[in-house]
Amino acid sequence: MSGSERYYFRFNLYHRILHGMVIFSFLGLALTGLPLKYAETGWGRWLSHVLGGPFTTGYLHRFFAVITFLYFGLHLGYVARLVLKGQRGIFWGPDSMVPQPRDFVQLAQHVRYFLGLGPRPRFGRWAYWEKFDYWAVFWGVSIIGASGLLLWFPAFFARFLPGWIFNVAIIIHSDEALLAVAFIFTVHFFNTHLRPEKFPMDPVIFTGRVEEEEFQREHPAEYERLRVEGRLEAHRADPPPLWLRNFARVVGFSALAIGIILIGLIIGTALG
Amino acid sequence: MGPGRRPISLFVDQASFQGSVHGFLECVQCHVDAAEIPHPDVLKKVQCQTCHEAAVSGAHALLGGKGPACSSCHGSHAISPPPKVESVICKKCHALVVEEYGKSVHGMALVKGNGDVALCLNCHGSVHELKKVRDPGSPVYPLNLPRTCGICHGDPELARRHGIAVTNAYQLYMDSIHGRALARSGLLVAANCSSCHGFHGIRPKDDPASKVNRMNVPSTCGTCHAGILVVYAESVHGKAVRNGDAAPVCIDCHSAHQIRRVEGAPWQLQAIRECGTCHEESLKTYRDTFHGKVTALGFTRVAKCSDCHTAHAIFPSSDPRAAVSPAKIVATCQQCHPQATAAFAEFHPHADYHNKERFPKLYYTYLFMTALLVGTMSLFGLHTVLWFPRSLLERIRRRRARAGEELEP
Numbered sequence: 001m002s003g004s005e006r007y008y009f010r011f012n013l014y015h016r017i018l019h020g021m022v023i024f025s026f027l028g029l030a031l032t033g034l035p036l037k038y039a040e041t042g043w044g045r046w047l048s049h050v051l052g053g054p055f056t057t058g059y060l061h062r063f064f065a066v067i068t069f070l071y072f073g074l075h076l077g078y079v080a081r082l083v084l085k086g087q088r089g090i091f092w093g094p095d096s097m098v099p100q101p102r103d104f105v106q107l108a109q110h111v112r113y114f115l116g117l118g119p120r121p122r123f124g125r126w127a128y129w130e131k132f133d134y135w136a137v138f139w140g141v142s143i144i145g146a147s148g149l150l151l152w153f154p155a156f157f158a159r160f161l162p163g164w165i166f167n168v169a170i171i172i173h174s175d176e177a178l179l180a181v182a183f184i185f186t187v188h189f190f191n192t193h194l195r196p197e198k199f200p201m202d203p204v205i206f207t208g209r210v211e212e213e214e215f216q217r218e219h220p221a222e223y224e225r226l227r228v229e230g231r232l233e234a235h236r237a238d239p240p241p242l243w244l245r246n247f248a249r250v251v252g253f254s255a256l257a258i259g260i261i262l263i264g265l266i267i268g269t270a271l272g
Numbered sequence: 273m274g275p276g277r278r279p280i281s282l283f284v285d286q287a288s289f290q291g292s293v294h295g296f297l298e299c300v301q302c303h304v305d306a307a308e309i310p311h312p313d314v315l316k317k318v319q320c321q322t323c324h325e326a327a328v329s330g331a332h333a334l335l336g337g338k339g340p341a342c343s344s345c346h347g348s349h350a351i352s353p354p355p356k357v358e359s360v361i362c363k364k365c366h367a368l369v370v371e372e373y374g375k376s377v378h379g380m381a382l383v384k385g386n387g388d389v390a391l392c393l394n395c396h397g398s399v400h401e402l403k404k405v406r407d408p409g410s411p412v413y414p415l416n417l418p419r420t421c422g423i424c425h426g427d428p429e430l431a432r433r434h435g436i437a438v439t440n441a442y443q444l445y446m447d448s449i450h451g452r453a454l455a456r457s458g459l460l461v462a463a464n465c466s467s468c469h470g471f472h473g474i475r476p477k478d479d480p481a482s483k484v485n486r487m488n489v490p491s492t493c494g495t496c497h498a499g500i501l502v503v504y505a506e507s508v509h510g511k512a513v514r515n516g517d518a519a520p521v522c523i524d525c526h527s528a529h530q531i532r533r534v535e536g537a538p539w540q541l542q543a544i545r546e547c548g549t550c551h552e553e554s555l556k557t558y559r560d561t562f563h564g565k566v567t568a569l570g571f572t573r574v575a576k577c578s579d580c581h582t583a584h585a586i587f588p589s590s591d592p593r594a595a596v597s598p599a600k601i602v603a604t605c606q607q608c609h610p611q612a613t614a615a616f617a618e619f620h621p622h623a624d625y626h627n628k629e630r631f632p633k634l635y636y637t638y639l640f641m642t643a644l645l646v647g648t649m650s651l652f653g654l655h656t657v658l659w660f661p662r663s664l665l666e667r668i669r670r671r672r673a674r675a676g677e678e679l680e681p
Contacts, residue, residue, distance in 0.1 A: 039565040054566045055573070114658035129655075151562075154619070155611035163618025168637050170561065171625055175641035179648060187652040195659060196667040 007209040007237040008226075014078060019205050021071040022137065023255050028064035030181050030262055032057040037174055043265050065148055072141050094124045094225055097135070103128040124221040129191050140180045147173040178266070185263035193256060201256065206248030207240035289349040317341075318348075330402040340365065345399070362392050372473040381434070388430060395420055412471070414464050415454060418445055421465045441465075444529035461496070468492055468528075484528070487513065489521040497522075503584045506593075518550070534583075537572045547577045557622040580604055580621065 011019070031047070036054060038044030051057045082090050089095040105121075107128050112118035126134075147169040150157050154166055193201045204210050216223045226232040240248075289295060300307045302318045320342045332339045345361045346352075363370035373379045373392075381389040393399055395412055403410035411420040419442075424430055426442030438444070445451045445465070453462035468484055475482035483492045490510065494501025504510045504522075512519035525546050526532075532539040544567055548555030558564035558577075566574040580596055587594035595604045605612035625634035 035569070036562070036565050039568040040559060045569055048569045054569050054571055111655075111658065114662050116662075155609060155613075155616060158613050158616035158619075161615065163615050164620060164623075164633060166619045167623045167625075167631070167634050171634060171637050171641060175638070175645060179641075179645045182645070182649055183652070187649075187656060190656050190659075195663040197663050197670070199667075 005239065006212040007239050008212065008215055008232070008235040009208055009237045010204050010210045010215075011208040013208065016205065016208050018071050018075055018078075020251075021067055021074075023251070025064040025067035025071065026180075026184065027255060027258050029061060029068065029177070031258070032061040032064065033177055034181070034262060034266070037178070038266075038269060041265075041269050043269075062152060065145070065152075068141055069145060072145070094222065097126060097131050099128070099131055099135075103131060122220040122224075123218065124225070125219060127219070133188055133191075136180070136183060140176060143176045144173055144180065147176070181259075181266065182263065185259035189256060189259060193252070201249070201252045203240070203245060203248035203252060206252060207244050209237040209240050284349050292347075292349065292351045293353070294349075294351045318343075329400065331404045331407075332399075332402050369472050376470075376472060376474045377476045378474060386434065388424065388434065390424060394423075412466075414460050414462075414466075415458060417464045417466060418442060418451065418454065422446075425465075438529060441529050444527075448529060448531040449533050450531055463496060467495070486521055489523055493522045500584055507584060507586045508588060508591075509586055520546075520550070537570070540572045540576055541567055541570065543578065544576050553624065554622050557624050560623070560625075561621055563621065575608060575621070579607065 032051060035044045035048035035051065035057060039048065039054075048054055048057055051060065079090065087095075091098055092100065102124070106123060109118060109121040110128075113120045150161075150166060150169040151173060157165070192198065192205075210218075223232070226235060294302075303311075303315055305312060305316050324342075344364065370392075374383075378390050382391070396402060397411045403413075405412050407413060408415070410416065422442030422445075425436070425438075426440060428439040430436075431439035446455060450463040453459045454464055470483050475485075477484045477486075479485060480487065482488065490501055490504060490513065494504075505514075509519040509521075513521055525543055534540070544555070544558075548558075554577075555564075559568060563574045563576070567576055582595050585593065585595070587597070589596045589598075589601075591597060592599055594600065601617045602612055602614055605617045609616065620631070623631050623634055625631055625638040628635040
């Protein structure tokens, strides 16, 4: 970095802290949940014992679940605050996470681009795969969280639910968690960090700042919109300080490493 | 010679006497009161102890005149070293025992010419100091018996030579709950080798008359564990064994020699796998549940087979006596889950989500979840595979562009 680049804010501190909570709790849930799912494999047994056995990992799993519910609630609160402030744009339009016709068009354009049949679509603030990641967390936390709560408090839920619901909960909790882990540790990692243009890592979620050239390349429609509306300067950021860049590397690479090791073990078990 | 007594021949074969180990002796050296001729009508009994000091003590000696005299075993004038197979001699008095021995695994091996086989004295000790079984000094006294059997049955080399399946029965036994009770706690009531195998008439386990034949194992163990036998005999396993069906007997779960305390984790975890050797499906579905995963990880503080089904009083769930019967299932769950209700107990601990007929809800849930997993990963997998080469090209193109910029400032 020559220091002459211009930076713009993409994620504010609240976004970054919440995503930090997602990383922390998701890795924690995966590390304490997978040893139980894979209790009959050597690595599952090893990991469970290293982390203190199934009862200790059980407590830790619930601790990370509480963090998950906490960030879920904090995010809903954040959305509610924006609504109360009158920012209707979060439900539709370029700032919204809600899938819109443009996203489907861009998906088709993107596939054409993959095949060399057209130019790269001009993505806005949120590309369609980023929206998918966002809703995947929404869906995942709801489904895994609800089934997890059932299994956490079976005696309570059995007061008004039939017992077979716990059998269903086990399947859903386990399979949906596998989907979440498989998706995050392969697709999300590739799309945001490991694809050659970003390799080995995109630190923007940790630093919050995106460099101007990359901003124009990755989110040209958003850059253009801010420029036309004259709001670009309001998003100007100082270059990420060295400590923040180092922090991003340490946390980012650690998270990537844990995820890649875990998905490697899962794939190895599935194949072997 | 009094009335009613058999006539005794007084003939002594000179040749056989002189060929004996005592051949160098004069007659009067033993028959001391015959030195003067004519000697008295009734000669005293020969006192072997005159030369063979303290040769005889123990049980036979204690019998006094009623017991065997030296000559009973060694002969009188034709003294020879005693025959190697002492049963020939012992059976003069212990006919029934020797007959029983003859039918035993040891006796049969003897007939086949097995040179290592246990003879009377190998177990009962030196013939001249023979002790009663109740004498703590006897090698077959209950506290000493395992060590005595262990001379052969703790020798893997010997076991291999003779095709004995359990090569280290002694070592396994001494580490077992029975062996410890006997050796460490000194309990006479602890099962020793003969409690299960018998003593003189030990039969191989494939012999239907053997105490350790599968069919007889429950009653053999039941000699001491009578309360368990009553429960087991009524259970689905006990009945099946009586009907000649494949079902576990005591030793299948508890092992034969290495019987452990049932509180120990290694045994409890092994018992689960043991149940699974027949109940394969149940073990598989058990491993899908939290209970089964925790035990797979080596921890026992969750429900294991016997926690729900009981250890010995196992009945089909349709039987009202079963701990998993509709009438008792809630109480069974409540052992660990005090708040369990009837709805709670509807949780199926052996649900097979592959079985569409029995568990349609689970089957379709699993189907949906699998479709979701496979569908999502396939779509995005394809997306990733297609994106990768374009992204690589993009990176190369960008690097070239940057290199070009640097060349023409």
